[in-house]
Amino acid sequence: HHQDFNLAAIYVSDAQYNRNIYFDTSPQAVRLYMRYNHWIPKVLLYFFILVDLSLALFEDPAIFPLPIWATMLVELLCLLVFTLRLGHYAQVIPRDKFWKDPKNICIIVILLLTLVDMIIYGALKATNCYGVRWSRVLRPLLLVNVTEGRQLRRAFRSIRNALPQIFYVFLLFMFSLLIFSLMALKLLGLKTIDGSPYFTNYLQILFDLYVLVTTANSPDVMMPAYNNSYVFAIFFILYILINTYIFMSVFLAVVYNNYKKYLKEEVRQLVRAKRHKMVQAFGVLQEQREGGGEPVVTHHNWNQLIRLVQPDIRNAHRELLWSVADDNNQGKVAFVQMADLLNIEVITLKSRPHPLHGLCPALYLSAPSRLLCRLVQHRAFVIVYDLIILVNAVFIGLDEENPLIANSEWAFLALYLLEILLKLYVFEPRAFFSRHSFWNWFDTIIVVSALLATIVNSAVMSTGNYTSRQILDIVFILRVLRLIRVVDSIKRFRTIINTLIRIGPAILTFGQLIIVVYYIFAMVGMELFKGKVKFYAEDSSDPEKAFCGNPLLNGSDFAQLNYCKNNFNNVVSSFVLLLELTVVNQWHDILLHLEKQVQYLQTKHFNIYREKKKKLNILITFKKYRFCQKRNSIFCKGTISL
Amino acid sequence: HHQDFNLAAIYVSDAQYNRNIYFDTSPQAVRLYMRYNHWIPKVLLYFFILVDLSLALFEDPAIFPLPIWATMLVELLCLLVFTLRLGHYAQVIPRDKFWKDPKNICIIVILLLTLVDMIIYGALKATNCYGVRWSRVLRPLLLVNVTEGRQLRRAFRSIRNALPQIFYVFLLFMFSLLIFSLMALKLLGLKTIDGSPYFTNYLQILFDLYVLVTTANSPDVMMPAYNNSYVFAIFFILYILINTYIFMSVFLAVVYNNYKKYLKEEVRQLVRAKRHKMVQAFGVLQEQREGGGEPVVTHHNWNQLIRLVQPDIRNAHRELLWSVADDNNQGKVAFVQMADLLNIEVITLKSRPHPLHGLCPALYLSAPSRLLCRLVQHRAFVIVYDLIILVNAVFIGLDEENPLIANSEWAFLALYLLEILLKLYVFEPRAFFSRHSFWNWFDTIIVVSALLATIVNSAVMSTGNYTSRQILDIVFILRVLRLIRVVDSIKRFRTIINTLIRIGPAILTFGQLIIVVYYIFAMVGMELFKGKVKFYAEDSSDPEKAFCGNPLLNGSDFAQLNYCKNNFNNVVSSFVLLLELTVVNQWHDILLHLEKQVQYLQTKHFNIYREKKKKLNILITFKKYRFCQKRNSIFCKGTISL
Incomplete structure (x- = not known):
């Protein structure tokens, strides 16, 4: 009988969290499955995935170089953990189901390839040969293929299904680009003022016009022709209207609609599966x-x-x-x-009396105490503190060297502390610090940390008369964060912020998706381009600094604009570079919509x-x-x- | 009885075209109203609005300068036409309704102000004083306020109604911008490599960070801080995530939803009004x-x-x-x-026999003729011509000076003509050139014009051995346009193009909206900035060319990038400049959605x-x-x- 309850509970829990695992229903497998779903192994798994991914920081090309044996050892440990987790999973579900599931095969292949790569790389390094750690590209795929990566798999599946439709619009866009490039070649094959060639190479035109779609080189690309004649502006205006505005809109609409369509189908299946599991649980009990x-x-x-x-x-x-x-x-x-x-979240609030009311009712219920309570609960109290925050904002912007300004910080800290204490006097502390009072927690943490940091700062200053930049910065950031509190007092702002907080989990899934894509590109980019572009510190007097250590870049815009740090020399640089590329190309238009859709899924x-x-x-x-x-x-x- | 039919017909026609005019129901007024709705006065009205708007081309600062008396005379004529049209309208609707309608008051005020401005300007010019034609700003408002500008008024009304909601998001965005600028000032107040100040002026930071939201100065604005330390990149990444991605998304969503909401309400009223008018017509008959x-x-x-x-x-x-x-x-x-x-569009197709079938049935029904028909209707025929188009595209890209390439044009023209003749032989000509066969019309017009232009070109060349650039360009554009035909053979492409053609009318309304806004900005900009930045032709040797004729621009990026023609010196320059500003700022994201919504309205x-x-x-x-x-x-x- 107890086993029946276990089985039913598993079904219900699977339905509740949208798990889709065809586990063995034998009592032993059910017990193992319950252990498999426990939060500790899950957190451990994600921790080791994180460790595995962050190994890129320590591997060549590294930010913090470690010997090869150290990173290899950690990676072996990670592989062991992944193998154990997979082994546990294999115990839970029937053997034939395990081998039919592509994600298990995927993990096994990734583990084996990584092992092979490690052995080859180790051997090459031992003999001082040049080796490439190509299996690092596979690491983020673990995030997608672990049992918990359901949301991510769903998002990828929807993208894959939407691709064919997108492909046709892309073809049409390419066709339009080719036609316009052909026209540009024949109509605008002019010379610029200083005699440098302009629009004479077909492939160069193609690239320039593609970049114009992202608006990154507008209006520079059009200026020589426009300077030559007003008529040529018509060409560019037509191009922008057709390709930047109309085609990108169609592209967006097609991506959005198709992704939505397939995601809807996924969610429909999810709802069906959930129903099915609940019916099974009902059947048991x-x-x-x-x-x-x-x-x-x-x-x-x-x-x-x-x-x-x-x-x-x-x-x-x-x-x-x-x-x-x-x-x-x-x-x-x-x-x-x-x-x-x-x-469904149910908030159970016990309307407890204030602890002071119990301890000392005479004092707490006295007339001055009641007046204080009324004052604190009054709308004016909020307005007064909003004004204090505004004054504080002005003081933050002023010169810190002035002793008056520096000391005013203590006054503001005292005022903010007073506010929290007053509120604690009026409201029941457990209600004030309940799980859903985001702003109360925010306030208290920020003010207390600012107090601590300021005290530490003063202590350091009074002893050595020298403050490290880091502590000052932390104190400053805490001070500025306090200003955000003003958002809570205006209802419309609160609504917007609450909406943003609510789509948080969706953005988390989206963040994972971004990390998977960025990581793969970063790994490939690092192997291909590491060391090609070098960054020299500002105080360096190396003559190679003028062209980022690469003679090919001598006199190029890239070097002149100080872009040398935009390189693939380590994993952090690579990520920043990829982000910059994402920002300049307007792919966020599409991602924004995907994001909304992932939210759809997340929040069902x-x-x-x-x-x-x-x-x-x-x-x-x-x-x-x-x-x-x-x-x-x-x-x-x-x-x-x- | 005849008058009843007239009245009912007016009601039905108003309902059909969504007109919302409370006209007088006396027989005389109904007859006047029928004349008011005739297409000739409407086209005349729009023609004169166009004339009035295009006067900006001839007025100081002009592209084609005309004496003041000439433009004044034309403008007076326009004003007369507008007055007549308004007078006609006043005869149609009851007197009290006329004076209660803000759009009539608007037109009267515009007409009066324009007249006053013209008199003042004329007097000032006659006495050689400096005068400003400020009433030109009012001209595009006529487009909005004429009776036919319903769609435009609806769009503007929806925008106005959506503003309060947008304002709150904008405030929150500004708050976030201010906070980030404050942080940037205190945390990143560094010096760049060459010693120039970086992030030391609060207002400059505000502006730089605002521009970063449009991604126009990414990654340049971040490079000095990033070169200084990896840690500072976090600041910019956070900023881009919060402001460029999240806030702009929220902004877009709020604009979109609010505009949609109000537009829906408008359309709901439209449907109600339509029903009401049909009920009235029913009541009459x-x-x-x-x-x-x-x-x-x-x-x-x-x-x-x-x-x-x-x-x-x-x-x-x-x-x-x-x-x-x-x-x-x-x-x-x-x-x-x-x-x-x-x-509802009903296409009535009579399945007529081919005229040749009537004229000479023996020949038309003979075996070779039938074989020809089958060949032309075969899928291979389309594929062969697609291949011909591809070969043609390659030839267009090749060097024109080569006599083989130049003569190949005649062969291609002959092939295209042959295709049209074959199709005319197979399909009934009236069906082939029916109103809905867009691509047949497109083909024939392009091919025939290309033939004519090529013949003219050869004739000119054979006589004087000199061809004007214009004719060559026209011939070339016609050649390239022929390539577009390939789109029609692929079904998916056809679907996309048909969708685009279908939203054409919506884009037209949207275009009017853009013209109204641009025109007003262009007029204000021209009065404020005309002559401030001068453009010198490429072959000019004026020393002022290096700084666009304005010493303030000496050595600035603006002059170095050859941006001198981006000025407000005439109405065409102004429009191009405004378009460039629109492109660089990513407002098309929002406009795209508005466009879709205007389409909603247009197509009901x-x-x-x-x-x-x-x-x-x-x-x-x-x-x-x-x-x-x-x-x-x-x-x-x-x-x-x-």
Whole structure:
């Protein structure tokens, strides 16, 4: 019987977190699977992936060079951890399913190739030959292929499916580019003022016009022709209208629509799979009712199941869930909704009295104390502190050397501390520091850290009369961060910021996607271009500094604009360079939309799903009053996590 | 009775074209109103607006200078036309409605102000004083305020309504910009390598960071700090992530959603107004049925009404409309749909035999002739001509001086002509040149013009052995345009191009909007900056050429990059400059979305409306077969114009 509950709990938990693993249902495999899903091995796995990825910092070309044996040893440890994790997974699911899953094959291939590469590289280095660590390109693929990389796989799959449609628009765009280049070659094959060639090479024209689509070389590319005649401006205006505006719009629309289409299909499958798992869980626990009719899950079994699925759930919350599901007659329909119900965030607030009220009621309830409470809760209190922040902003901008300005910092710190203390006096501390009071936490952490940093700074200054730049910078950043608090006082700003915080998880998935792509490009770029462009410190007097250590760059714009640090000499430089390339090309237009779509997935803000949530929300609003009436001490607030 | 039909026809026509004019219903006013809606005065009005706007080309600072009296005379003529048109309008609608309408007041004020300005300017010029033609700024407002500028007014209204929401995001963005600038000032107040100041002036930092949002100065603005230390790159990466990516996304989303919201409301009102007008028309023509029940409009009256509304409608088309409306019992519901039915494009194709078939059946039906027809209709024919186009493209790219290449043009022209003649032999000429065969028209016009231009070119060359650059360029452009034909052979490309053609009208409205905004900025810019930056021709040896005739620009980037022609010295320069500014700032992201929305409006692709159209489409598909069976000679094809 206990095994049945374990199995049902696994099904429910899989449905709740959208896991899609066809595990073995034998009691032993179920126990192993529960261990597999525990948070500790997951965090460890991601930690070792991070270690594996960050090895690029220490490997040649390195920022912090380490001997080869050290990085090799760490990498071997990582490989061992990945192998163990995969071995655990192989124990959980049936043998044939394991070998049919491409992501397992992928991980095994990556592990084997990395091992082979390490051996070859080690041997080459031992004999002082030139070796290339080509398997480093495969490292980010681990992020995609581990069991937990579902979201990432879904995003990649949707991109892959959308490619064919995008390809046709791209072809048409290329066609337009070729035609315009041909026209440019024949119509504008002029000479610039200083006699240098302009638009005489077809491939150069192609590249220039492609760059014009990204608007990066506008209006420079057009100036010689425009200086020659007004008529030639028509060519460029037409080009910009057709290619930059119309084609890029079509491109965007096609990418967006196709990606959305495939993602919708993915989410639809997700919802179906979730339903299926809940039906399986119901099948395990169902009992025939005495009077016949549909099978049900009893209240007792339901309680036991929920306790297994979410051990930290409060009794009140559990009872609320039951009373919501109860209406739908305890049958399959109500049970299937449970996975969604568990995902709904319910904030349980106990309206406790202030601890001072308990300790010293005479003082706390006295007239001055009450007046203080009213003052702090008044709107004017917020406005006064907003004004203080504004004055503070002006002081931050002024010269720090002035002793008046330097000392004013203590006054501002005192004022901010006073505010927090006053609020703690008025509001119940546990409510003030509840999990959802983002701004209270933000305030307190910033003010306390600023206080500590300022004290450390003064201490250091009073002893040696010398302050390190780092401490000063930290103090300064903390001071500026305090200003952000002003955003919280204006309702519209708060709404915008809350929306941004809400799409945080989506951006996280998107960030992983970016890291995978950037890492691969950085690895390839480093092997191909390392050392080709060198950066010399500002105080260097090396004559090669003028052309970044590469005679080919002598007199080029690249060297003149001090771009020497934009190179592939180490992993940090590579990432910064790739980011710069991303910024200059306007791919963020498309990424923005993808981002929104990833958010769609993450928050399951999908039509079917939304409808269901709305219904649940209404149900909860109706129920919670009835429920809260029963347990007077508890003030329940049901929020729908979007 | 005749007057009733006129009134009903006016109501239907207003509903069909979404006109919203509360005209007087007296027979005389109705007749005047019909004349007011005629296409000739409308075209004349737009012609004179165009003349009025293009006066900027001839007025100081002019491209083609004309004496003041000439431009003044033309402008007076324009003002007279506008006054006449407004007078006509005043006769059509009730007096009190006329004076309550802000757009009429607007036009009157514009006319009066222009007149005053002209008198003042004329007087100043007569006494050789300096005068400013400030009323030119008002000219584009006529485009917005004439009765036909409905779409434009709707777009502007939606933008105005969306502004408050956008303002809050803008404020938050500004706040973030200020905070980041403050941080930059304190953290990055460094010196560059060559000792020039970097990030030391708060306002300069503000401007630099604002420009970074548009990505125009990336990565230049970051390089000095990045060269100093890797750590400073974090600041810029954070800035780009937060401001360029996240904030611009939010900005875009807010603009898009708000504009859409208000535009939806506008379209909803439009649909309501349309319904109301159709009900009024029904009220005029309705008759009680003999057996009692709901009032109806008889078939006879319906026919007469349609003939009044669309005199050029074919009998077959009219009968089709009646048979579609007929099902819904001739009552009000069916009648109200008529405005939408009339907007649906119905292509009536008569399957006529080829004229040669009538003239000489023996020859046309002979075996070789039939084989030719089969060959031309074969897929291989299209492929062969696509290959010819590709070969032609290669030849165009090659050196023209080579006599072989020059003569090959005649061969290609002959091949293209042959293709058109063959197609005319196979397909019925009137079907081939039907109104909807865009590509056939395109082909024929391009090929025939290329033939003519090439002949003219050869004639000129053979006589004087000298060809003007213009003729050569025209011949060349026609040659290149021929290549576009290849797009038509690939189905996916055709779909994309057809979609683009379909959103053409939306882009037209959008173009007007752009012209209004640009014109106002150009006029203000010209008065403020004319002559400040001068452009010298390439062969000029004026020493001022090095700094665009303005000592302030001596040694500046502006002069070094040959940007001297980017000035406000005449209206064409001003427009090009404004376009360049639009391109560099990424406002097209937002405009793209607005464009899509204007399209929504233009095509009434609105939910309610779309549903209705779908229904009609289904109705028509069901009906047309029945209908076409009755009239065997006619092959009808119903298309829904999106």
